[in-house]
Amino acid sequence: MIKIKIDGKTLEVKPKTSIIEVADKVGIDIPRFCYHKKLSVAANCRMCLVEIKNFAKPLPACATQVMEGMEISTKSKFTKDTQKSVMEFLLINHPLDCPICDQGGECDLQDTAVAYGASKTRYTEEKRVVFDKNIGPLISTDLTRCIQCTRCVRFLKEVGGMAELGLIGRGEHAEISAYVDKSVESELSGNIIDLCPVGALTSKPFRYSARSWELSRRSTISSHDSLGSNIEAHVKDDIVKRVIPKENESINECWISDRDRFSYEGLNHKDRITLPLKRVKNQWKEIDWEEAYELIEKNIKNIDIKKSDQIGIVCSPQSTLEEGFLLKKIAKELNTSHIDYRLLEKSFSKNNNWLGCKIDEIESHDAILVVGSNLKHDQPLLAHRFRRYANKKKNFSIITSYDDFHSTHCLEKIIVNPSAYINYLLMILKQVQLNTKYKINSQEIKNALKIVKPSNEAKKITQNLLSSKSRAIFLGHQILHLDDGDNIKLIAMHIAQAIEATFGLIPGYANSVGLNELNLNSDNISTDKILSQKKEAHIMMNFDPSYDYHSPKKINAALKNAKFNLAISPYISDSFKGFDVVLPMTPFTETSGTYINMEKRIQSFSAVTPPFGQSRPGWKILRVLANFLQLEGFLYDSSEEVKADAMIEFDKKNEDNLKVFKPSKIRSGLEILNLIKANDSDMIVRRAASLHKNKDQSCCLINPTTMLKEGLIDGQKIRISSSEAEVLINVKADENVCLDAVAIFGKKDETAFLGMDNKVKIKKA
Ligand code: SF4
Ligand code: FES
Structure with a gap:
């Protein structure tokens, strides 16, 4: 000192x-x-x-x-x-346009000028003018106001991971510019609006819709990924006008992703429903709540629940702890164990489905290996911590199928198709075994190890992990979307155990961890099983069956085969045509509830606006539904009371069901690579107009080498067929995609119906 x-x-x-x-x-x-x-x-x-x-x-x-x-x-x-x-x-050179500047009232320059500026100018020459640039649908530029502080430039390079803005010219001619004809595409771009100390960069969607002093600032938690970013919703006339980060150093620091910031546009989308809907002759008819509950009561009461598992219950991993708990309680009273929230998963092991350490401990490791994550889109903000770690410690390796870690220093970057992940992990395990005394009892794993020969990359990763003092292995949640996800997890856990590394899975959704802790799943009952067995009725909550479940064909068939289907959803779309009744629930901004994030941090939040129309919070809908069905034990007056009961469930531990290694079949042919873009991840972000104005041309991506092998040319139309559907789409060459794979954007209109089948066929159209 x-x-x-x-x-x-x-x-x-x-x-x-x-x-x-x-x-x-x-x-x-x-x-x-x-x-x-x-x-x-x-x-x-x-x-x-x-x-x-x-x-x-x-x-x-x-x-x-x-x-x-x-x-x-x-x-x-x-x-x-x-x-x-x-x-x-x-x-x-700064224009005196504060009265019409969107930054007015919250401008650093304005405040500092009041404190340190003179009351009169001595400058009588002409001020310079800088032409504004179009840098995309999210950020508006008024570059005459820019004071060339370069915060925006440094942010995009150092935090966003890509130098998308730069300062060109010198002295009086210096100005901020993007690459010619390029907009800013970072998933974190909106943070430069907060960083800009003047009104040179402002929010395009928010612009001129309210003045800062008219807004009430209400804190809540983002529902768009499992990071659980702390956010502040700014509300005017009961409408969320904008969202900004609320600083929390151990979670989101002082940043948020664009989907956290701009998804509020989806909250008042035209698809929102304000009254319960009943299907009459293939048309939706608005009914009141009383009638809706009576209709549901009549249909559910007709089911002979003495026979177990007659009702299938599926909810989104974005459901709050309170909603999950009430659904589980209803399931028990209705004598069904067929309840789950895992919509995209094909591997269902329940243990170790969290990060395995605190978010702010990630960077304290001396070596990190990430397997199977498209981090930039899966977890836009968490990706920043990995990028910062990689560039600083230079001890970061990744095995993935799509390379989005361009300007990041990776010790090893292995880009392979998803079915090869297991092979690389077996190579690393074999190499670990050769260097340690770690013993494996499973004969299946021993047999699998016998036939792998560690590659140089696998040796380098292993050497790096072994020579570091503290190490960590993290799996992306996409691993669980694969048929052999449980195998991958098991082998990764063995490696972690052998080298005493932190082991974690980066969960996908806001409450994936909470619902897992609540035991809203079981190792032998999965969403797939629920939907493949004929049911008398289904209750589905807070997801779109065509976009959010991995097999639209299977879910639609299940709905068709059941006598009664109830959806509880904030939105209506064509995907809901298999339901008989839809109850309007509120999104997270209009309800109180609790999420448990990837590091098992419990975060409760309150509504920031009243419910839209006559929609109601999910927990209230479920409580009243239980009362109508005359089920015992649903006399809750607040979500806090529900939470208190839900927490008791946490003491009932998840069992370790991951012991058996089932060797998977060798695959040949093209694999489908499901790239779920950050802005397509859930019902709210898909409806946020500004996030989709830069609409990607509808296409699939194929590595140029694979294109050559398949005789394809860039821009050509091809027919992709999976076991679910066939689509006609343009091909775009993209060297970031692994070989022998077709990358599609899984939750986009054009390709959602292909489902997430691991294998596809392509034909020239
Ligand atoms: S942050 Fe604002 S003031 Fe600073 S360089 Fe960028 S545009 Fe100019
Ligand atoms: S020079 Fe120190 S804040 Fe700009």
């Missing part, structure tokens, strides 16, 4: 800390524009200049490290005069 003096106060501080960090810690305000605690130091705005004893010139507080005996004055006349001069320079 060293001793310094700041504004006359003596402090003991760590060496190599910057003056601005010290000042922030002790609550001394130093004005700044270019400095941001999460970005590299640019020191180009000069707003933070401070006086330091024995230095003839003022020094930038953000770029000057403290030294023993340093005496800093942040309030002296010299400092104030310097800062005033800098402010005057910055305002020379």
